[in-house]
Structures are given as C-alpha cells and as structure tokens.
Amino acid sequence: MLRSEINRHIAEAEAFFESMRFMLPPWSTRGPSEWKGRYAEESEIVDNGLGWDLTDFGSGSFDYVGLLLFTLRNGKLGQDSKPYAEKIMMVGEGQVTPTHFHWSKMEDIIVRGGGNLLVQLWPSTPDERRSEAKLSVRIDGALREFEAGSTIRLSPGMSVCLEPKVYHRFYGESGKVLVGEVSAVNDDKADNRFLESAGRFPRIEEDAEPKRLLVSDYSLYV
Numbered sequence: 001m002l003r004s005e006i007n008r009h010i011a012e013a014e015a016f017f018e019s020m021r022f023m024l025p026p027w028s029t030r031g032p033s034e035w036k037g038r039y040a041e042e043s044e045i046v047d048n049g050l051g052w053d054l055t056d057f058g059s060g061s062f063d064y065v066g067l068l069l070f071t072l073r074n075g076k077l078g079q080d081s082k083p084y085a086e087k088i089m090m091v092g093e094g095q096v097t098p099t100h101f102h103w104s105k106m107e108d109i110i111v112r113g114g115g116n117l118l119v120q121l122w123p124s125t126p127d128e129r130r131s132e133a134k135l136s137v138r139i140d141g142a143l144r145e146f147e148a149g150s151t152i153r154l155s156p157g158m159s160v161c162l163e164p165k166v167y168h169r170f171y172g173e174s175g176k177v178l179v180g181e182v183s184a185v186n187d188d189k190a191d192n193r194f195l196e197s198a199g200r201f202p203r204i205e206e207d208a209e210p211k212r213l214l215v216s217d218y219s220l221y222v
Contacts, residue, residue: 058199107183115174
C-alpha cells in the first residue's frame with residue numbers, strides 16, 4: 001500500500017469516529033516526531049500493539065478487501081496480567097475481511113453504529129478446514145444454531161460472540177460500519193489462521209511521510 005493511501009484512510013477514519021461520537025485517546029493524533037523519548041512511560045502502547053492498524057491483507061485493493069482498526073487496550077501473554085483487549089474498527093460497505101479464525105482468542109464483535117455488519121460463519125475441522133456441520137453461537141447473549149456458511153446480519157447495537165476456531169468473514173452493508181471488538185488478549189502476529197493465504201500487515205511504499213504511526217511502524221520511530 002502507498003503511505004499516502006494509508007494517511008488518507010486514517011484521516012477518513014478519524015472523521016468517521018468523530019461523527020459517531022467515538023473518542024480516541026489523545027495520543028492517537030501524534031505525528032512520528034512526537035513519539036520520541038516516550039517509550040519509558042508508554043511501553044504498553046508500543047509493546048502491546050495499541051493504536052492504528054490498517055491492512056489490505058495483501059490484496060492490493062483495500063476498498064474491497066481490507067480493514068482499518070484502532071486497538072484501544074490489550075494485554076501481552078507472559079508479560080503482564082491484563083487478560084483482555086478492545087478494538088474499534090471502520091468497515092466499509094462491501095469491504096471484506098477474509099475468512100479466518102483464531103486459535104486462542106474468544107471475541108465479541110459489536111456493531112456500535114453506522115450500517116449493518118454481515119458475518120459469515122463456519123465451524124472448523126481438526127485439520128483446520130471449513131466444516132459443513134451446524135454451529136451454535138451467541139447473539140446478544142442468546143444461543144442460536146446455524147447451518148455452516150450462514151450469514152448473520154448485525155444491525156447497530158447487536159453483537160456476536162465468536163469462540164476460538166470458528167471461521168468467520170465479514171463486510172459492511174448500508175454504508176460505513178462502526179464495529180467494536182472486546183476479546184481475550186489479542187496477538188495478530190501468531191493467532192490468525194486465514195483459510196487462504198493473506199498478509200496480516202501491509203507492505204508499505206513510502207511515497208509520503210506518515211501522518212500517524214501504525215502499530216507496525218513503532219519499531220522504526222519509537
């Protein structure tokens with residue numbers, strides 16, 4: 001992805017979050033130079049991957065296959081005692097997050113505002129393929145049974161709880177969607193199993209200076 005493209009999408013997300021009255025922490029607006037000398041006090045931000053996160057999953061077409069996230073809080077297994085994570089996401093209309101599951105993480109996906117989120121679900125087999133068996137998930141605390149491959153529509157205020165090893169893909173409907181995630185500790189480097197090959201973090205062509213740092217930029221600037 002071009003850095004100028006990343007800058008544009010983050011600016012769009014900042015405006016969208018503000019329009020939805022979802023406020024980010026003050027440090028979310030820092031430019032690269034403002035991070036210098038802060039690590040001693042703010043190591044949790046850097047080490048636990050808090051902040052801006054954007055990917056096209058290696059597709060080269062972010063608007064069609066991609067996701068923009070901001071990680072608000074997260075623990076780090078084996079290094080601190082925080083057992084939970086929280087993210088906020090902007091999902092575009094028709095913008096797909098590819099089919100994947102997490103080996104360890106249980107998560108609630110919550111539609112906070114905007115359009116609807118369509119989530120397609122499959123159980124997995126012991127050899128990590130998609131299963132054709134029925135599966136049960138909790139939607140807003142109510143246990144529901146679905147056929148493999150079913151798509152559920154979550155409108156604002158609704159949520160689904162996804163247990164580990166449940167394959168899922170999702171995309172927006174009826175405009176941009178403000179999507180929250182509350183989960184166990186998140187480890188995007190080791191806990192994503194994509195059904196088809198996908199890159200979790202973008203390859204960046206530096207055609208412009210970054211306006212905001214991604215979590216994958218911290219090692220270069222902080």
